[in-house]
Amino acid sequence: MSDEVILQVKDLKTYFTVDEGVVKAVDGVSFELHRGETLGIVGESGSGKSVTNLSIINLIPMPPGKIAGGQVLFHGKDMLTMSPNEIREIRGNKISMIFQDPMTSLNPFLRISTQMVETIVLHQGLSKEESKTKAIEMLKLAGIPAPEKRIDQYPHQFSGGMRQRVMIAMGLSCNPEILIADEPTSALDVTIQAQILELMQELTRRLGTAVILITHSLGVVAGMCNTICVMYAGRIVERGRTEEIFESPRHPYTMGLIRSVPRLDQETRGRLYSIPGQPPNVIDLPDCCPFYPRCDKVMDICKKKYPPTVPFEKEQSAACWLYAKEAQNA
Amino acid sequence: MPDHEILLDVRGLKMHFPIRTGFFSKAKNFIYAVDGVDFQVRKGETLGLVGESGCGKSTTARAIAQLYKPTAGEVYLNNLDLTKANGQELLAARKNMQMVFQDPYASLNPRMTAGDIIAEPIRIFKKNGLMEASKDEIDDRVEQLMEKVGLSRFFKNRYPHEFSGGQRQRIGIARALALNPELILCDEPVSALDVSIQSQILNLFRDLQDEFGLTYLFIAHDLSVIKYISTRVAVMYLGLIVEIADAGDLYKNPLHPYTEALLSAAPIPDPKIEAKRHRIILTGDVPSPDKQRPGCNFYDRCPKHMDICKKVRPALKETEPGHQVSCFLYHKPE
Numbered sequence: 001m002s003d004e005v006i007l008q009v010k011d012l013k014t015y016f017t018v019d020e021g022v023v024k025a026v027d028g029v030s031f032e033l034h035r036g037e038t039l040g041i042v043g044e045s046g047s048g049k050s051v052t053n054l055s056i057i058n059l060i061p062m063p064p065g066k067i068a069g070g071q072v073l074f075h076g077k078d079m080l081t082m083s084p085n086e087i088r089e090i091r092g093n094k095i096s097m098i099f100q101d102p103m104t105s106l107n108p109f110l111r112i113s114t115q116m117v118e119t120i121v122l123h124q125g126l127s128k129e130e131s132k133t134k135a136i137e138m139l140k141l142a143g144i145p146a147p148e149k150r151i152d153q154y155p156h157q158f159s160g161g162m163r164q165r166v167m168i169a170m171g172l173s174c175n176p177e178i179l180i181a182d183e184p185t186s187a188l189d190v191t192i193q194a195q196i197l198e199l200m201q202e203l204t205r206r207l208g209t210a211v212i213l214i215t216h217s218l219g220v221v222a223g224m225c226n227t228i229c230v231m232y233a234g235r236i237v238e239r240g241r242t243e244e245i246f247e248s249p250r251h252p253y254t255m256g257l258i259r260s261v262p263r264l265d266q267e268t269r270g271r272l273y274s275i276p277g278q279p280p281n282v283i284d285l286p287d288c289c290p291f292y293p294r295c296d297k298v299m300d301i302c303k304k305k306y307p308p309t310v311p312f313e314k315e316q317s318a319a320c321w322l323y324a325k326e327a328q329n330a
Numbered sequence: 331m332p333d334h335e336i337l338l339d340v341r342g343l344k345m346h347f348p349i350r351t352g353f354f355s356k357a358k359n360f361i362y363a364v365d366g367v368d369f370q371v372r373k374g375e376t377l378g379l380v381g382e383s384g385c386g387k388s389t390t391a392r393a394i395a396q397l398y399k400p401t402a403g404e405v406y407l408n409n410l411d412l413t414k415a416n417g418q419e420l421l422a423a424r425k426n427m428q429m430v431f432q433d434p435y436a437s438l439n440p441r442m443t444a445g446d447i448i449a450e451p452i453r454i455f456k457k458n459g460l461m462e463a464s465k466d467e468i469d470d471r472v473e474q475l476m477e478k479v480g481l482s483r484f485f486k487n488r489y490p491h492e493f494s495g496g497q498r499q500r501i502g503i504a505r506a507l508a509l510n511p512e513l514i515l516c517d518e519p520v521s522a523l524d525v526s527i528q529s530q531i532l533n534l535f536r537d538l539q540d541e542f543g544l545t546y547l548f549i550a551h552d553l554s555v556i557k558y559i560s561t562r563v564a565v566m567y568l569g570l571i572v573e574i575a576d577a578g579d580l581y582k583n584p585l586h587p588y589t590e591a592l593l594s595a596a597p598i599p600d601p602k603i604e605a606k607r608h609r610i611i612l613t614g615d616v617p618s619p620d621k622q623r624p625g626c627n628f629y630d631r632c633p634k635h636m637d638i639c640k641k642v643r644p645a646l647k648e649t650e651p652g653h654q655v656s657c658f659l660y661h662k663p664e
Contacts (some may be wrong), residue, residue: 044524159615189382190551191612194595198611216525219597223604242601258599260529262558264581265598271536272558274529278494294526 006177006210007033007056007095012070014048014055017063021284025051027234028070033178038204038211040225040242042218042257044279048234049214053180057091058082093123096171100183102163106155112139113151116170123174135173142169143199161192165199172203179204182214197224218261222246227315230254233280233290235306240316250310250318252295289321297322334372337513337545338394338427343367343403345386345393349620362619363389365569366403368646371513376539376546378560378577380553380592382616386569387549388432391515394547395429396420407513422460428506432518434498438490444501445486448472451508461509475504478541479534496527503534507542516548520555532559553596557581562652565589568627569619571646575653585655587634626657638663 014026026048033039041049054060056072058079072079074090082090099105107115113132116139120131132151139147142165155163164184171179181200185193201224204211213224221228221242228245230238230253238251249255259273277294289295292302301307301321310323345364348357364386371377379387393400396412405412407423415423428451431437438447449472455461456468463471473483479500490498499519506514516535520528532555538544550556556563557577564574565586573586584590591610598604612631623629625640632639642663646656 044526161615189616190553190592191382191595192615193597194609194611195613197597198609217597218525218599219604222599222601223597223607246599246601257525260526261599262529262532262554263598264554264557264593264596265600265603267578268558271533272529274533275526276530278496278527279524 004035005032006035006075008071008073009052009056010071010073012052012055012072013068014051014060014065015068016065018283023283024234024285025065025282026055027285029231029234029236030070031229031236031239033210033212035177036205036208036210037227038201038213038225040221040228041212041214041231042216042221042228043231044216046233046279046282047231048282049231050182052231053097053182053212053214055080057095057097057180058087059091089123092119093174094176095178095180096174096176098164098167098171098179098181098184101187102160102167103155103187105167106163108155111152111154112158112166116151116166116173119170120173135169138169138173139166141172141203142166143195144169160188161195164188164192164196168196168200168203172207172209175207176209178210178212180212180214183216184213185220186215186217193220200224218258230257233282233285235290235319237291237320238316238318240312241314244312244314244316248316250312250316250323251291251320252297252322253291254318256294256296289319334375336370337373337408338371338547339404339406340367340369340371340390340394341404341406343390343393343405344401345389345398346401359620362569362622364393364400365619365622367566367569367571369564369571369574371545371547372561373512374539374543374545375561376548376559378556378563379547379549379566380551380556380563381566382551382592384568384616384619385566386619387551387566388517390566391429391517391547391549395424395427395515418458421455421458425455425460425509426512427515428509428511428513429515429517430499430502430506430519433522434495434502435490435522437502438498440490443487443489444476444481444493445469445472447490447501448475448504448508451505455509471508472504475507478507478538479504480530494527495523496530499523499531500534503531503538507538510542511544513545513547516546518549518551521550521552528555535559553593565592568616570627570656572628572657573653573655574646575655579650579653583653585649585653585660586628586657587632587659588628591633634659 010030012026012029016023029052043049067080116135117131120134136147136151144150144165185196225242227241229236232253238254256275262268275294280290287306289302289307292298307319307321308324309317309319311317344366346360346362349359350357381387392398394405400413449468452463452468456463476483481500520531548559560577563577563580564571567588573589584593591612594610614631626644629635629639638658644656644658646654647661648654649660
């Protein structure tokens, strides 16, 4: 991990217009990604993790979606204002993605070779033969046995774990600077998950790829990521280095989340800690802290205004009135 | 082993599904989803059943509930063999055995209100003359159940789509409780839920167990959930139980190489521990259960396999009091 910032997301807002109103799926998200860093984005379903990342690479269906504001700077250039051609140069090449469901993200009608060669020919300007050699080499790196034979098979001939390996090989085939992995192991079994995570970690380290890992599993981020962003109702509520987030979480939501997971390495007697209530509906959210109805440290001001982001030591920050000076003055 | 009252006794349960190539053709082959499992569930305990997808956990639960007709084996609930029970006996037995399913979106009828869904088991029993209940009594019972599972009784007339995933799971639990069963078969009841909701539902399961003295057969693939909820844990692999032990014992002292690998593969939400952990990474995938192996089902992936494992299937045997394992590392073949 170096100090060079390769991706900077500034105040990103992605809204969806539906019959009931405006869904503010992502509402002012900012973060930075350094070269070689693994950044985890954690949150529950509907918190805006996936939409954030689809917005980065311009894959939001519009309409009903709309990028209502913000910037996504990749090496200083705003990706949100680029032409479709410019985006296509980056997407799949400099920034590639792995999706959750390896069953649906491969085209069932095409051989693996066709799908992999297509990307490499397009982005690397190699000939078909050279691309195929490169593809076989990538599959081998991804731990697929007999890649020369397997490459001419169809997706249904691979198991779930193997398909995710193919996706990883494909995603890394153009030496991307950033790999966005959206719940890459959530559809997989525990032992296969361990295989895939280890593979991702090893390959991205070797190739120096930065990773944005989207997941709902705290266990996965703890083992994989350098930094973590915790999202709730379309915003980042806490951010920091992995050790700090787990050791001294500041936002009540992060604290609750960490405490409510039963632990394999500890005895949990009696009741589990649980955050009461439900995640909010993000349609027409009022401008207050969206977590206040579930928060055990709620104050009056939380119900009136969205809290500012308060910085702590070691690059940690949290959006909570508990730490804001204005709240103490009020 | 101290004496425990056995509520559910499963003996040699097998569930094979035929693979047919055409509608009228004879079965060419079988999927050996469950291939001979024996276990007992004691009154008042929670037996956790854990394993990866395709290992036969759900099939086991469904075969116990007689939603599938088991290929072989016996299932005794309160000393009645359900596999041989006739329709009326089975219906009566189901009063004591209810199920909670994984997907709260698919397991509730979208055209019925929450109140009707919860009342349905009672109405069915009433219709079959197995229970007396007036309309008012049913209404009272439904409201009482809803409050028990943490739903407001004012939601009685709402439809499933008006509820969130966690609330729907509560409706499913209320329905399972409607007949005051002794045993609830819970098939991955929390795996479709978010972390913060999952802990609420796990607490609910515990509270209900304390209040009504329920017995659970609790299926999950998440090892930490199983550890939290279970008294004893059975680990399944490819249609067979490979290890059964008290929860604490199993997690502290896993014997079967598969259990060891499973425990070491599960991520722990603590970066310090994660950095130091030694993982046993299993190679390969879970093989397809479409053939019966002469030896140990785990042979191909086992880091400790021996020659004998390929030829003879290890039996599930007690190695320490209350700890059964099927592995030749711990007992010699007969």
